[in-house]
Amino acid sequence: MVVKNLQKVFFPGTENEKHILKNVSLKVYDGDFISVIGNNGAGKSTLLNTIAGTLSADAGEINLEHHNVVKKPVSYRARWMSRVFQDPKMGTAGDLSVAENLVLAQSHTQTISLRRYKKVDQWNRYRKLLKTLNMGLEDRLETQVKYLSGGQRQALSLLMATLSKPKLLLLDEHTAALDPKTSSDVMNITQEIVTREGLTTMMITHKMSDALKYGNRLIMVQDGQIKLDVKGEEKHNLHAEDLVKLFQE
Numbered sequence: 001m002v003v004k005n006l007q008k009v010f011f012p013g014t015e016n017e018k019h020i021l022k023n024v025s026l027k028v029y030d031g032d033f034i035s036v037i038g039n040n041g042a043g044k045s046t047l048l049n050t051i052a053g054t055l056s057a058d059a060g061e062i063n064l065e066h067h068n069v070v071k072k073p074v075s076y077r078a079r080w081m082s083r084v085f086q087d088p089k090m091g092t093a094g095d096l097s098v099a100e101n102l103v104l105a106q107s108h109t110q111t112i113s114l115r116r117y118k119k120v121d122q123w124n125r126y127r128k129l130l131k132t133l134n135m136g137l138e139d140r141l142e143t144q145v146k147y148l149s150g151g152q153r154q155a156l157s158l159l160m161a162t163l164s165k166p167k168l169l170l171l172d173e174h175t176a177a178l179d180p181k182t183s184s185d186v187m188n189i190t191q192e193i194v195t196r197e198g199l200t201t202m203m204i205t206h207k208m209s210d211a212l213k214y215g216n217r218l219i220m221v222q223d224g225q226i227k228l229d230v231k232g233e234e235k236h237n238l239h240a241e242d243l244v245k246l247f248q249e
C-alpha cells in the first residue's frame with residue numbers, strides 16, 4: 001500500500017478548523033508488520049480510519065493493489081482490508097454462535113450458507129483453526145459469542161478478520177481493553193497469525209513494550225505527521241526510553 005500526501009481536516013473553514021493529517025506519505029511493503037505509536041490525539045486512528053474508508057480524506061492518495069481507493073467506500077476497500085477494534089464486541093455478533101460467526105467471516109469472500117455450516121469438514125476445519133488460538137474455543141462452537149470472555153472474543157475477532165487473508169490487516173489498539181495476561185496472550189496469537197499468513201499489518205498501540213517487541217517496523221505519529229519510521233536492525237536497537245524521549249520532544 002502506498003499512502004501519498006494524505007490530508008484530513010476537521011471543521012474546515014470554521015474557527016475550530018483542525019488539520020489532523022498533514023500530508024502523510026507512507027509506503028507499506030508486503031509483509032510489513034508496523035506498530036503505530038503516538039500521543040493521544042496525534043492522528044493514529046484518523047490515519048487508520050482514512051485508510052479503511054470510515055473517514056474520507058480531504059486530499060491525497062491511497063494505492064492498494066494498484067487501485068487508488070481514496071474516494072472508494074468502505075465496502076469497496078473491504079475486499080482487501082480487515083480490521084480489529086479495541087472493543088471485542090465490535091468484530092463479532094454476540095447473538096450468533098462461534099461457528100456462525102466464522103461462517104459470516106468466511107462469507108466475506110466465499111458463498112457459504114449458514115444452514116450448511118455444520119457439514120463435517122467445515123466443522124472440523126473451524127475446530128482446528130480455533131485450537132490454534134489456545135483459548136478452548138474449539139469445544140465451544142455452538143456457544144453464543146456474548147457468553148465468551150473479552151479475550152476469547154477478541155481472539156475470535158482476530159481469527160475472523162484474518163480468515164479471508166486480507167491484503168492489509170488494521171489493528172486499532174486491539175488489546176487495550178484486556179487484562180495484562182490476556183493482552184499478552186492475544187498479542188502472541190496476533191504474532192502467530194500474522195507470521196503464519198504473512199499478513200501486511202498496521203497495529204496502533206499505546207504499549208511501548210508491544211510496539212518494540214512485535215513487528216518489523218515502527219512508526220510514530222506526532223501532530224498529524226510521521227515523526228519516526230524505523231525498521232529491522234534500527235528498530236531492534238530502539239529502547240522504550242528512546243521512544244519516551246521522542247514523545248516529549
Ligand SMILES: Nc1ncnc2c1ncn2[C@@H]1O[C@H](COP(=O)(O)OP(=O)(O)OP(=O)(O)O)[C@@H](O)[C@H]1O
Pocket residue numbers: 010011020038039040041042043044045046047
Ligand atoms: N470525527 C471527528 N471530528 C472532529 N474531530 C475529530 C474526529 N475524530 C478525531 N478528531 C480529532 O482529531 C484528533 C486526532 O484524533 P485521533 O483519534 O486520530 O488520535 P489518536 O492518535 O488515535 O489518539 P488516541 O491515542 O487518543 O486514540 C483529535 O484531536 C480528535 O479530537
